[in-house]
Amino acid sequence: MPISRDFFARHAVEVAPDLLGCVLEHETAVGLVAVKLTEVEAYAGQADPASHAYRGKTARNAVMFGPPGHAYVYFTYGMHFCVNLVCLPEGTASAVLLRAGRVIEGTALAAGRRASTRNRPAAGRSSAGIGSAAGVGSAAGQRDLARGPARLCQALGIDRSLDGADVCDPGSPLRIGGRSGPVPAVRSGPRVGVSRAAAIPWRFWIAGEPTVSPYRAYAARRRTAGSAPG
DNA sequence: CAGCTGATTTCCT
DNA sequence: GGAAATCAGCTGG
Numbered sequence: 461m462p463i464s465r466d467f468f469a470r471h472a473v474e475v476a477p478d479l480l481g482c483v484l485e486h487e488t489a490v491g492l493v494a495v496k497l498t499e500v501e502a503y504a505g506q507a508d509p510a511s512h513a514y515r516g517k518t519a520r521n522a523v524m525f526g527p528p529g530h531a532y533v534y535f536t537y538g539m540h541f542c543v544n545l546v547c548l549p550e551g552t553a554s555a556v557l558l559r560a561g562r563v564i565e566g567t568a569l570a571a572g573r574r575a576s577t578r579n580r581p582a583a584g585r586s587s588a589g590i591g592s593a594a595g596v597g598s599a600a601g602q603r604d605l606a607r608g609p610a611r612l613c614q615a616l617g618i619d620r621s622l623d624g625a626d627v628c629d630p631g632s633p634l635r636i637g638g639r640s641g642p643v644p645a646v647r648s649g650p651r652v653g654v655s656r657a658a659a660i661p662w663r664f665w666i667a668g669e670p671t672v673s674p675y676r677a678y679a680a681r682r683r684t685a686g687s688a689p690g
Numbered sequence: 691c692a693g694c695t696g697a698t699t700t701c702c703t
Numbered sequence: 704g705g706a707a708a709t710c711a712g713c714t715g716g
Binding site for chain 3: 557
């Protein structure tokens, strides 16, 4: 059962905890992967220093300023995708970052994507590096399939071609369904890895879920050494 | 287990 | 030129 667009036409902080336990599905030619959301974070757009929309509209974050119920997919750290669901009516930027989930359908496909993700076209590595596939059938492997925002995108096969996808449309390849079970016990705390507004407790997760990613505070890093001229 | 480092695009100063 | 809503591999205890 899909979720109505009205559900997303609220403040991200209200939407975020209500998304826990809902199911995100991505259907492609090779099959379907479904994930039950277990961890999310709210971003309040132009009112939130940690949001990509804080400085205004750009080519990358344009979808966040559009109508609610659409996916905002961005590429970061030069190698990872993350997916958000847009909240509030058109013209107002606000979104919920999907940080982690539990794969409940298409486990083999998700595991295959995770194992082969390192062979990316842009890098063109000739080295294999696929050995990590070991253990994907184990309990720990299942737990890690969509544990973290970039892993969740890998498991679901989400990339920027899905930026702007309407998750409220049952005919969309990327769509979301409501909870089937009881209301989960929700916990909250500071958001992960953000440098600004780090104390605001807008991260929400399901209590006791092993798929929830470990908390990690923002840590500044020295820039890469080397890169000497000629 | 904790801590550090490389990879590499997009945006901001 | 530098930082960022990250992850995997390696090191030391």
